[in-house]
Amino acid sequence: xxxxxxxxxxxxxxxxxxxxxxxxxxxxxxxxxxxxxxxxxxxxxxxxxxxxxxxxxxxxxxxxxxxxxxxxxxxxxxxxxxxxxxxxxxxxxxxxxxxxxxxxxxxxxxxxxxxxxxxxxxxxxxxxxxxxxxxxxxxxxxxxxxxxxxxxxxxxxxxxxxxxxxxxxxxxxxxxxxxxxxxxxxxxxxxxxxxxxxxxxxxxxxxxxxxxxxxxxxxxxxxxxxxxxxxxxxxxxxxxxxxxxxxxxxxxxxxxxxxxxxxxxxxxxxxxxxxxxxxxxxxxxxxxx
Amino acid sequence: xxxxxxxxxxxxxxxxxxxxxxxxxxxxxxxxxxxxxxxxxxxxxxxxxxxxxxxxxxxxxxxxxxxxxxxxxxxxxxxxxxxxxxxxxxxxxxxxxxxxxxxxxxxxxxxxxxxxxxxxxxxxxxxxxxxxxxxxxxxxxxxxxxxxxxxxxxxxxxxxxxxxxxxxxxxxxxxxxxxxxxxxxxxxxxxxxxxxxxxxxxxxxxxxxxxxxxxxxxxxxxxxxxxxxxxxxxxxxxxxxxxxxxxxxxxxxxxxxxxxxxxxxxxxxxxxxxxxxxxxxxxxxxxxxxxxxxxxxxxxxxxxxxxxxxxxxxxxxxxxxxxxxxxxxxxxxxxxxx
Numbered sequence: 351x352x353x354x355x356x357x358x359x360x361x362x363x364x365x366x367x368x369x370x371x372x373x374x375x376x377x378x379x380x381x382x383x384x385x386x387x388x389x390x391x392x393x394x395x396x397x398x399x400x401x402x403x404x405x406x407x408x409x410x411x412x413x414x415x416x417x418x419x420x421x422x423x424x425x426x427x428x429x430x431x432x433x434x435x436x437x438x439x440x441x442x443x444x445x446x447x448x449x450x451x452x453x454x455x456x457x458x459x460x461x462x463x464x465x466x467x468x469x470x471x472x473x474x475x476x477x478x479x480x481x482x483x484x485x486x487x488x489x490x491x492x493x494x495x496x497x498x499x500x501x502x503x504x505x506x507x508x509x510x511x512x513x514x515x516x517x518x519x520x521x522x523x524x525x526x527x528x529x530x531x532x533x534x535x536x537x538x539x540x541x542x543x544x545x546x547x548x549x550x551x552x553x554x555x556x557x558x559x560x561x562x563x564x565x566x567x568x569x570x571x572x573x574x575x576x577x578x579x580x581x582x583x584x585x586x587x588x589x590x591x592x593x594x595x596x597x598x599x600x601x602x603x604x605x606x607x608x609x610x611x612x613x614x615x616x617x618x619x620x621x622x623x624x625x626x627x628x629x630x631x632x633x634x635x636x637x638x639x
Numbered sequence: 640x641x642x643x644x645x646x647x648x649x650x651x652x653x654x655x656x657x658x659x660x661x662x663x664x665x666x667x668x669x670x671x672x673x674x675x676x677x678x679x680x681x682x683x684x685x686x687x688x689x690x691x692x693x694x695x696x697x698x699x700x701x702x703x704x705x706x707x708x709x710x711x712x713x714x715x716x717x718x719x720x721x722x723x724x725x726x727x728x729x730x731x732x733x734x735x736x737x738x739x740x741x742x743x744x745x746x747x748x749x750x751x752x753x754x755x756x757x758x759x760x761x762x763x764x765x766x767x768x769x770x771x772x773x774x775x776x777x778x779x780x781x782x783x784x785x786x787x788x789x790x791x792x793x794x795x796x797x798x799x800x801x802x803x804x805x806x807x808x809x810x811x812x813x814x815x816x817x818x819x820x821x822x823x824x825x826x827x828x829x830x831x832x833x834x835x836x837x838x839x840x841x842x843x844x845x846x847x848x849x850x851x852x853x854x855x856x857x858x859x860x861x862x863x864x865x866x867x868x869x870x871x872x873x874x875x876x877x878x879x880x881x882x883x884x885x886x887x888x889x890x891x892x893x894x895x896x897x898x899x900x901x902x903x904x905x906x907x908x909x910x911x912x913x914x915x916x917x918x919x920x921x922x923x924x925x926x927x928x929x930x931x932x933x934x935x936x937x938x939x940x941x942x943x944x945x946x947x948x949x950x951x952x953x954x955x956x957x958x959x960x961x962x963x964x965x966x967x968x969x970x971x972x973x974x975x976x977x
Binding site for chain 1: 691777783870962
């Protein structure tokens with residue numbers, strides 16, 4: 351009996367050790383890909399960085415030299431436009447969920463839909479914007495690209511805003527209401543102010559999310575090898591440039607694609623990490639009351 | 640606490656919220672009756688919340704309207720026609736639908752065990768000082784833009800598949816129909832592996848969150864009876880969180896189905912249906928990415944939009960299931976706490 355029990359005990363220990371080792375290996379497996387990708391990006395992307403890369407326009411196909419300044423500026427402009435469209439919508443919708451809708455059926459429906467939209471295929475959003483904006487206006491435009499990105503941002507900002515506002519203690523609202531402030535003023539002057547930091551970082555996360563998007567831009571903002579500041583014209587972006595250059599047969603273009611890829615990744619990862627640290631600080635503040 | 644993270648702020652959207660103590664009564668929004676600004680502000684926020692709701696309806700409606708030409712021309716046969724020939728204007732969705740489903744299914748097969756392993760590592764095994772950096776690093780995988788996965792996959796990963804992995808598979812398993820054709824490095828298998836890496840962070844972080852919902856009491860009781868860590872995971876944690884795990888898997892599936900740029904680079908873009916995992920294939924999203932701006936005729940564009948509509952419907956259903964399952968486990972846990 352005791353020997354049998356000892357054997358079984360050892361077997362159970364062995365199974366446990368194997369399963370725990372496997373889970374440790376899967377963690378390593380996840381990290382392995384991250385570091386492999388980052389290593390290749392830095393290794394192949396860094397040589398592309400030069401003064402010209404950040405200051406010059408692209409050269410014609412096959413010619414060496416030039417840079418991607420139009421794509422860098424284009425990405426910044428389109429992301430900025432998307433932020434201007436998407437963030438106010440998201441913040442107001444999130445305010446409704448946290449302050450008015452709460453447990454109502456409508457609020458639940460909005461939460462449900464916005465969570466679905468958050469993960470909806472971004473290329474489908476691109477097709478949608480193509481149908482409602484590019485086709486009627488008979489032309490690709492930076493504005494269409496910005497609208498596609500804004501649609502992707504809205505659900506993210508909505509849910510972050512709601513989360514943040516729910517961290518505001520009720521006592522604060524009650525205190526302000528008791529002083530005779532109308533509810534809209536309480537929201538604007540007390541609740542928003544309390545979570546300003548958290549909402550800003552939420553917006554940053556949403557920006558980081560859309561700044562790397564390519565699929566919704568392919569047939570909305572298209573591409574443009576020249577300077578363009580007119581939102582109604584096709585606009586070049588780093589992402590679409592990566593797609594075109596990486597698929598091209600020219601070595602120089604491929605090197606530039608690696609450079610652009612490194613630039614985008616650095617920007618997105620840095621924003622994400624900064625925002626994440628700030629978010630956890632806000633949440634600590636919120637829970638401490 | 641929830642950490643909306645990274646390019647994966649969306650991960651946060653699907654996570655179970657923290658357990659909150661019973662909320663005290665909130666002040667009601669109606670202050671003095673007739674306060675015009677109050678009504679105005681409330682109505683404004685209501686309109687924008689409604690806008691989010693309308694957005695999904697608008698996307699469905701517009702895609703349906705634009706796809707109408709294709710469906711009226713080809714009929715429902717569009718769904719199971721194999722041919723995709725822009726020159727003869729004969730379009731069928733079957734190769735793209737097949738590629739989408741198969742690549743995502745394979746990705747799930749790879750990603751689920753790995754994600755479960757990472758989640759177990761993070762919740763049951765890793766010392767606290769290791770949990771945060773490892774968790775953050777895994778979630779960084781979700782923040783890397785998908786075009787980076789695609790480009791990296793094409794230039795760094797596909798050559799390794801072509802030179803080492805695929806010849807090995809052909810040599811040892813070449814008698815199977817799964818491993819026929821030349822080892823080119825690009826094709827269904829490479830796409831599925833890259834997709835798997837991309838969805839691992841999504842499945843991991845939600846699984847980890849639902850694991851955290853298991854009451855410490857239940858786990859400690861099992862440990863107290865002498866159970867090993869693995870036995871606690873298998874007999875307490877997993878049964879308790881089964882709904883949530885399935886929700887997390889469906890969420891990962893929804894992501895994989897709609898993923899575009901990563902797949903477009905490495906799947907090879909051929910409108911063929913092949914059993915072989917080494918042969919080039921196509922998905923709905925990669926067809927759209929490659930052909931949309933080149934489509935010249937109305938029928939071509941409409942057929943592509945019809946593909947988009949199919950993808951939108953599939954992912955919406957899958958993501959809705961995921962969401963409902965995750966809501967159910969939340970409610971189940973909150974119920975058992977009270």
